[in-house]
Amino acid sequence: MGTPIRNKRIKISPNNTIKFEYSNKNIVYHDYYEYMSAPIVVFSTDYRIEYINKSAENFYSLDRNEYIGKTCYQLECKSTGVAGECPISEVLLKANPIDMKVSNHLGIVNCHIHAFPLTDGEGNILSIVVEDFSKIATANSQAIKLESRFRNTVELAADAILVINQDFIIEFANSAAVTMIDELYAEIIGVDFREFFHHEDVINFLYKVYNGDGRSDSLCYYSEKSVLFGKKNLHLVEMCVTKTEEAEDHKTMYVYLRNITEEKKLQNDLKQTNEFLWNLIESSVDGIIAANMKGNIIIFNDSAEKLLGYKKEEAINSVHITKIYRPGVAKEVMKMLRSEEYGGVGKMETIEWKAVSKDGEEIPCNLSAALIYDKDANEVASVGIFSDLRESKRMQKELEETHLKLVQSEKMSALGKLAAGIAHEINNPLGGIMMFANMMLEESDDVDDRKEDIKRIVSEAARCKNIVKGLLEFSRQTDYKMTLVDINRLLQQGMSLLENQVIFHNIKVVKDYDMNLPPVRCDSARINQVFINIILNAVDAMGKKGTFTLRTKYQKERGRVDIEFTDTGHGIPEEIIPKIFDPFFTTKEVGEGTGLGLSVSYGIIKDHGGIIEIRSRVGMGTTFTIKLPINE
Numbered sequence: 001m002g003t004p005i006r007n008k009r010i011k012i013s014p015n016n017t018i019k020f021e022y023s024n025k026n027i028v029y030h031d032y033y034e035y036m037s038a039p040i041v042v043f044s045t046d047y048r049i050e051y052i053n054k055s056a057e058n059f060y061s062l063d064r065n066e067y068i069g070k071t072c073y074q075l076e077c078k079s080t081g082v083a084g085e086c087p088i089s090e091v092l093l094k095a096n097p098i099d100m101k102v103s104n105h106l107g108i109v110n111c112h113i114h115a116f117p118l119t120d121g122e123g124n125i126l127s128i129v130v131e132d133f134s135k136i137a138t139a140n141s142q143a144i145k146l147e148s149r150f151r152n153t154v155e156l157a158a159d160a161i162l163v164i165n166q167d168f169i170i171e172f173a174n175s176a177a178v179t180m181i182d183e184l185y186a187e188i189i190g191v192d193f194r195e196f197f198h199h200e201d202v203i204n205f206l207y208k209v210y211n212g213d214g215r216s217d218s219l220c221y222y223s224e225k226s227v228l229f230g231k232k233n234l235h236l237v238e239m240c241v242t243k244t245e246e247a248e249d250h251k252t253m254y255v256y257l258r259n260i261t262e263e264k265k266l267q268n269d270l271k272q273t274n275e276f277l278w279n280l281i282e283s284s285v286d287g288i289i290a291a292n293m294k295g296n297i298i299i300f301n302d303s304a305e306k307l308l309g310y311k312k313e314e315a316i317n318s319v320h321i322t323k324i325y326r327p328g329v330a331k332e333v334m335k336m337l338r339s340e341e342y343g344g345v346g347k348m349e350t351i352e353w354k355a356v357s358k359d360g361e362e363i364p365c366n367l368s369a370a371l372i373y374d375k376d377a378n379e380v381a382s383v384g385i386f387s388d389l390r391e392s393k394r395m396q397k398e399l400e401e402t403h404l405k406l407v408q409s410e411k412m413s414a415l416g417k418l419a420a421g422i423a424h425e426i427n428n429p430l431g432g433i434m435m436f437a438n439m440m441l442e443e444s445d446d447v448d449d450r451k452e453d454i455k456r457i458v459s460e461a462a463r464c465k466n467i468v469k470g471l472l473e474f475s476r477q478t479d480y481k482m483t484l485v486d487i488n489r490l491l492q493q494g495m496s497l498l499e500n501q502v503i504f505h506n507i508k509v510v511k512d513y514d515m516n517l518p519p520v521r522c523d524s525a526r527i528n529q530v531f532i533n534i535i536l537n538a539v540d541a542m543g544k545k546g547t548f549t550l551r552t553k554y555q556k557e558r559g560r561v562d563i564e565f566t567d568t569g570h571g572i573p574e575e576i577i578p579k580i581f582d583p584f585f586t587t588k589e590v591g592e593g594t595g596l597g598l599s600v601s602y603g604i605i606k607d608h609g610g611i612i613e614i615r616s617r618v619g620m621g622t623t624f625t626i627k628l629p630i631n632e
Contacts, residue, residue, distance in 0.1 A: 025127070026051060031186065035171075038148060039132040041106070042118075043088050047072040047080060050127055059132065060106045079103065087115040091128045108134055114148065160237075160257040168193040168206070171252070180235055180259060193255075202239065206253065236261040287355075287365075287386035290372070291321040293379055295330070307365075307388055309358035321382075324355050326362070337371050337382065346371040355386055364389040404578060426464070434461045484519040485527070487561055487628070488552055494531050495550070503539050512551040520561055521631045522608050530601040534565045534624050537598070541569030541622060555627075560610075563626040571618040580614060 029051035033040045039056035043049060048071045052064035072080040072088070079085035079102055083093070090098045097116035105111035112133040117125045131148065154161045160177035164170050173181070173188045181188055181196055194203060240256040281288050287304035291297050300315040310319055322330040336342045343349035353367040366387040374380045437457045444451045491513070498504060538548055546568035553562040572580065581602040605612050609629045616622040 029053075031189070033129075041130045041132075043072075043128045043130065045092060045125060045127070047088055056106075056132070060108065062106065075106070077104065087113045087130055088128050091115050091117050092125065095125060105130075105132060105134075108132065110134070160259070162193065162255040162257070164193045164253050164255060166251045177257070180257065206241065235259050236264050284385075287388070288383065289315075289321070289324065289386065290381055290383040292381050295321040297321055298381065299383070304386065307357070307363065307386060308355060326354060326356060329353070333367075333369060333384075334382070337369055346373070350387075352389065364393055430461055430464050434458060434465070437461060481523050481525070482521050483524065485522050485524045486517070487520055487527075487563060488513045488515075488517055490524055490528055491531060491550060491552070491563070494528055494535065498532070498535060503544050506545040507539065507542060508547045510547060510549040512549065514552045514554045517552055517554050517561055518630055520628050522628065523604075526604045527608070527628075530604050530626070531563075531565075533598070533601050534626075538565055538567035538569065538622070538624075541571075542567050543569070546621075559630050561628050561630060563628070564623055565625075566621060566623040568621040571620055572614070572616040572622055573618055574616075577614055577616060581612070 029042055033042075033051070033053045036053060037055055039059040040051075040053045041049060041056050042051040048069060049067050052062075052067055057064045067075075072086075077086075081089050083089065084100075085102065087098060087100055087102060090100065095117060097114065099112070099114050102111050102113055103109060105113060114131040114133060116129055118127040118129060119125055133148065154174040157174060157176060160180045161172075161174045162170055162177050163172035170188055170191055170193055173185065178185050178188060197203065236259070237257040238260055240258075242254050244252050244254070281299065281301050284301060284303055287307040288299060288301045289297060289304050290299035297315050297319055300310070300312045302312075304310075304315070305312055308315075308324060325333070333348065336348050338345060342351070348367075348369040350366050350368040353365055354362040355365045355367075357363055366389060367384055369382060369384040371379050372381040372383060437454055441451065441454045441458060444454065492511075495509070495511075499509060535548070542548070548568075549564070549566040551564040551566070553564075555562055581598050602612055605626055605628070609631070611627050613625045613627070614622065615625070
């Protein structure tokens with residue numbers, strides 16, 4: 001290739017016409033066409049030959065110096081100016097490239113011609129280029145066709161294509177390459193490729209391609225990773241190289257460069273967006289689960305793992321979405337998503353539902369869901385957000401229980417005050433009744449018919465006195481003697497008095513005492529009264545036959561001792577449990593109980609800073625739990 005000409009500008013348009021500005025046409029023609037293998041002749045608009053390249057000189061066997069400046073008329077071309085016969089007149093007429101067959105062209109018959117216009121910056125035709133694709137010499141003709149096709153193809157290619165020789169000199173650059181390099185075409189042709197490519201690994205690779213064995217003659221991919229290319233502006237490109245050997249001393253490489261600058265930017269933006277969304281999903285305190293339309297799970301975040309017990313990989317690879325719902329619920333959810341009644345088509349507003357964990361536990365959750373659509377509005381996936389309600393339900397239950405206990409406590413306090421007042425008011429007249437009744441009894445003789453009636457008065461008055469005593473105890477009108485007490489020993493003492501009684505003959509007693517139990521500061525007599533009262537109630541509930549379990553536990557973290565009394569009796573109906581500690585409330589027959597036992601027990605335990613809890617199921621039995629604080 002000759003020395004680059006610096007005083008010209010040339011552009012190749014999409015329709016293969018050439019626009020240029022020049023100071024010397026022949027310099028432009030020589031620089032662009034001289035080394036092309038196709039025979040090329042350039043004509044002026046008045047049918048005068050302006051340029052003949054080396055290939056045309058050899059192909060037509062002529063001396064181009066003799067032909068330059070001659071017209072077609074002087075060459076006695078009979079097709080000159082004939083419509084449909086003359087390529088020059090056809091190009092002038094149509095102002096576009098044409099392919100045609102002419103009967104004679106510079107002495108060669110039946111020539112296949114490709115002709116196209118050269119225009120100035122305003123679209124005016126300056127010259128006509130005529131290429132000969134005749135098949136006189138088959139091999140040479142095929143080469144010309146291939147080169148022409150290559151040139152036509154690469155000019156339309158979106159990727160940059162460069163042809164470089166073994167000295168790294170650029171011999172050809174298509175329009176995309178010119179645009180990417182951002183230099184004039186003439187500033188590129190004949191320039192060292194390394195001026196635009198400084199990547200050492202790439203240059204070393206090209207050396208290996210040139211000097212490698214036959215295996216490297218085929219298409220060689222340098223790298224799928226991106227490299228920088230350019231001079232003024234750097235572009236991120238992917239590179240592909242192939243080597244050909246046109247002559248023994250002339251090796252050529254075709255370098256294909258795909259500009260991926262914008263693509264990489266979009267990939268990075270997409271990657272950042274995806275990472276942000278994924279971090280958002282993973283950091284959610286709620287379980288997020290997405291599945292495709294076949295029900296295969298595709299997203300399963302950390303909170304979903306904690307909620308349902310499946311590992312992420314396990315859920316995605318082997319768990320169908322229907323497994324996390326009760327049978328038939330998954331289909332019901334999809335129906336709701338496709339309905340307008342639950343927030344609109346494709347959405348389901350928050351509803352309370354139950355999810356099924358890996359071990360089969362049904363977990364109460366707030367569930368909201370949505371359908372995911374593609375660009376054609378086809379359903380491609382569904383996503384659900386599961387909010388665990390177990391803790392909130394536990395807190396709600398505790399709040400309700402606390403409220404009931406507070407109400408019960410206030411009620412018991414009011415009743416205690418009332419009971420104390422009533423007891424004091426009744427005690428005095430009862431004392432008088434008993435005193436006068438005893439005096440009458442002492443004065444009566446054995447034959448007095450009233451003696452039995454008086455005895456009955458004394459007995460009933462004594463019974464009333466016991467009731468009043470219970471009321472006083474309930475209202476805490478007695479003094480407590482507080483000492484450190486071994487609860488296990490106190491229970492054992494109480495049971496030793498009762499176990500040998502007839503009522504325990506058909507009852508199996510199970511004792512599960514915590515031997516690490518610390519002493520509890522309490523009034524042992526009053527606490528023992530509570531224990532015996534609950535034990536006797538349990539025996540009555542079992543009908544004197546069943547299993548009675550005594551259990552103690554040391555709750556070190558909570559600073560308390562728990563005492564459980566469990567029977568296998570008939571149980572207590574749920575609607576009665578809130579009334580069980582009310583004074584005078586009893587389920588026993590008239591005359592069998594006063595209804596003060598549990599209410600008095602409740603007052604004693606409360607005065608010790610403890611609480612009594614009850615759990616019962618009808619037909620299954622009842623458990624009373626006394627929780628006493630450790631106050632050393």
